[in-house]
Amino acid sequence: MENNLYRLGALMFDDDSSSFSRKTTIRKIIEAFFVLKENCTVLCSELPELVKDAFDIELHIDEIQKVLYNSKNFEFIGGHCQKQHSDYCSLQVHLTIKRYELVSQKEYYNSIYRYIDEYYNSDEEIRNIITNEEFTKLIEDFLYSVFVQNIAKSSRMFDVSIDKKDLLTDLKVSEERKKIINSFLDYDDDNKNKAIYNIGSLAIEYVILNxxxxxxxxxxxxxxxxxxxxxxxxxxxxxxxxxxxxxxxxxxxxxxxxxxxxxxxxxxxxxxxxxxxxxxxxxxxxxxxxxxxxxxxxxxxxxxxxxxxxxxxxxxxxxxxxxxxxxxxxxxxxxxxxxxxxxxxxxxxxxxxxxxxxxxxxxxxxxxxxxxxxxxxxxxxxxxxxxxxxxxxxxxxxxxxxxxxxxxxxxxxxxxxxxxxxxxxxxxxxxxxxxxxxxxxxxxxxIRNVPHEEKRDLDVVLATMQVIAQKAETAEKQKALFEIFVENEYESILKKSNFEEKIIYIEETIPPYIDRMFEEQSEVIRRLEEQSRLNTIKQQKEIENLRHEFEEDKSSDDKQRLELCEEKFNSEIADRKLRLVISIIVFIGCIIGLIYTLPNILSVDNTNKSKILIEFFISSISFPVLLWSIKNIYKTSSVKSLKQDLLLKEITKQEIDLLLENRNKLFLVVLFF
The missing domain is CATH 3.40.50.1010 (5'-nuclease)
Structure with a gap:
């Protein structure tokens, strides 16, 4: 019944309704039953017994009939539910598909199991202690005990004779398990808190209905x-x-x-x-x-x-x-x-x-x-x-x-x-x-558990703390001294008949423990200093290793970078070689053309005007081409021009200087050798 109970709780209060209609409550219980049974079709006359088996809630056939007759959320096979309902009604009923999907969706969002799983998966410490199945069962058992205890309390309040103590298994769990339960109850999630409230408050509905x-x-x-x-x-x-x-x-x-x-x-x-x-x-x-x-x-x-x-x-x-x-x-x-x-x-x-x-x-x-x-x-x-x-x-x-x-x-x-x-x-x-x-x-x-803690006699604690407060000023030192002193002297202090005798005994016996506390603190300081020294050496080694790795990585990166730069440089030189050869050929061609045409143009004896016109045309073209070739030869063989083009290829100035080291500004030799 426990699992069914949690599913019922998720559906009873899904809309935060403050309606107290018994008919509304019964409708929600019947809807919860069909969600539980995956909307299977059942006989109307069997619903009271089926609800009793599922939720341990007794509903009369007439109450169920009134809900079914007046609701559009149910579908019938073989007719429709009549006002005069028979205990042996052969009509079959289930939720409409639309209503079933809506209620099922509400159950998912209100289900306590959703929050149990979310919390378990988010807490690594709990996962190291118990399995998901054990954690779920632990929370189930606790919430069920709350439900049954609330039945008893609500029964007293409403003067209803309902005794469900037989349902309550003795929830004996270890202190560790109590802390796990409390950690689940304490974690801040409003929807989780609402889901737990729904289960606890379901006891009131149980008492009201029964x-x-x-x-x-x-x-x-x-x-x-x-x-x-x-x-x-x-x-x-x-x-x-x-x-x-x-x-x-x-x-x-x-x-x-x-x-x-x-x-x-x-x-x-x-x-x-x-x-x-x-x-x-x-x-x-x-x-x-x-x-x-x-x-x-x-x-x-x-x-x-x-x-x-x-x-x-x-x-x-x-x-x-x-x-x-x-x-x-x-x-x-x-x-x-x-x-x-x-x-x-x-x-x-x-x-x-x-x-x-x-x-x-x-x-x-x-x-x-x-x-x-x-x-x-x-x-x-x-x-x-x-x-x-x-x-x-x-x-x-x-x-x-x-x-x-x-x-x-x-x-x-x-x-x-x-x-x-x-x-x-x-x-x-x-x-x-x-x-x-x-x-x-x-x-x-x-409803949180109260973890059982070993309680010490108040007079022993106060007497001890009164003396310790005079010997140690900070809370940390008082705690350290209290723990080592009470661990060894608690029973002896407890035997003293009154508060004054306890004070006297503590003042007489505490000096060795103070020395022991300071020795332990000195040892802690020594270990911390030693650990600090070792950590310093370790950190220095780690720094050296990191520096070495960095230098290796940098050297590797520099090498790859240099290879890339040389590749771009060689590509640029090859391109310039081609352009320089073309420019020189054009330059020589223009010189030859001018040498051939200029004497004829300047000669006064030349009577062939058409030939002179052609030679003049050739000369007029050769002059600008000659100037272009001279300019191109200079630009192609100029280091300054080369640097500008290499910068455009994303090569830094330092890398360019390294590539051009020991080379002349006019480096025709570089281009050809």
Missing amino acids: GGIDLQSQESNILKKVLYLDTNIIYRLLGINGEQRKIKVRNLISRCIETGQQIKISYTSKKEFFDSIDYQLQKVVRYPSNIRYTEPIDNAIIKDYYDTKSGNAKFYRAKVQAEYEDLIREFSIVEEKYDFYGTARGKDRLAIDRYASSIAGYKNKTLKEALPDATNTYYIEKLRSNQGKTFRELKEFFLTSDKNLINWETEAKETYPVTIYPSNWLSIILRFGSRTNDDYRSFVSF
Whole structure:
């Protein structure tokens, strides 16, 4: 079913429609079925069973009949679908060719497999770890787990009894595989994010169809909901858990407000938030230090304190207070002033304490730590006491990213759930309106895996970093010293009974590690210097080799060039030889002609006028031809003229000088020898 699920998701939301028509949803499911089966012809009466086998969605024959009867997207064999449809209808049906081609094209562009292949082929590191088939299966299994888990969440929300846990195989993957899944989810592609959203949100359609819910009638009720924010949501809105979480949660709250929800913070949540800030700051006030390396600190408040380089606990507290007040104004959040637990009496107080005890046991927390969750949960139940028992009737919800609290409520309570996870609520409200690329990106970020990392005791980390910050100034040196020290001394520090003893132990034992760090750094510097020296020698050899290769190439090119120039030069000389011979012959002919004709012309005794006329004509022609031959002989035998012609043949002046070396400007000898 998994592969079919992804293909259905690609077609259900292909047009970003916010229509809630059950008929439209059923039509898209039937169209998706025919695309899946390559538009084969089937009996109308068999469609409910075939759809059930393909997508595990139950549709009644009457619902299918209404869609087929009113749609022009289907073709029938043996007649046309009638209003009064028989369970044993023998009509055969398939999509029209035009509709099939259109829907198939949409499936290709929306298919998650397209983006799985593109990402795998673009990431060489992943290709070196797993095959394309393994990568595809890994993403399939993860998205299927999201789909089934969302069925459970949506079933709780709409009070529909659908248990699909049997479909969910235990997705146990290594930390390396989790990082691979997250890398696919994190890479920035709006169309990929939309494809993942389509699959995750398909769970809502699944619950709506199988539960017989009229979602359209519930739109106004969703818009009237009131969301109370848990402390962990406030952390994220203020960026204490990091900038990325801040962006995605702010986007969620903005969408909630746009779709009409009212945002509130209870007295209990506000008190828990600022109490947690004050409690954590007490740890940094006792031992102020210049901690630069904060990666090992597994505490959002303390890590944020050092990351923002506040340097003063009072200043940081004032900064958080100001940012909190800005948040209240920005989102028009309602702050409640009523201390519900402080004024609770009788059965209300007993119920809260009972919840606190149960939550503390489930989450492995103290009663004091569990009390805010217990108070908020019971408080919202109390607000709902006269509202009814269905999603449509209930108004208040508790938005939290605490999965343990949500799981506790699922297992420990039978009443309608109070808690709701951000991604589940986001998929609901996006079902009611247009969706943007930021919305898809937020949805994907909410379903990311959280890689399991070995958590170190916070007091051990803080005590170690407090001492290290006095010994090393830069983040790089603090990191190097922390890693070698904690690797060897963690268990010993952990055994110390209080923070002060940890500090004393670290100060006594750290000097050898400082020496070791400097020795390692000196060794690194020595290796770098040696490597630099070797690299210099290597580079010099490479330069010499390159120079030698260049000179060889240049010599070869020069030789080829010289041969080409000599070829052009010899061609020009041969041409000039021919022209010079012709000019000399013409010159001699003209001289002979003049010697023969001039005496007769000048003779006074010559009475043959016709002969004189002919000789005069010959003489008149011989003079200009003689001048032309003299000029041509000079030009042909001139070095200057030769240079000009050789330049026209793309031979440089230097090359011409080389060719004419030791030759006279008048080089008749050159032409003939």
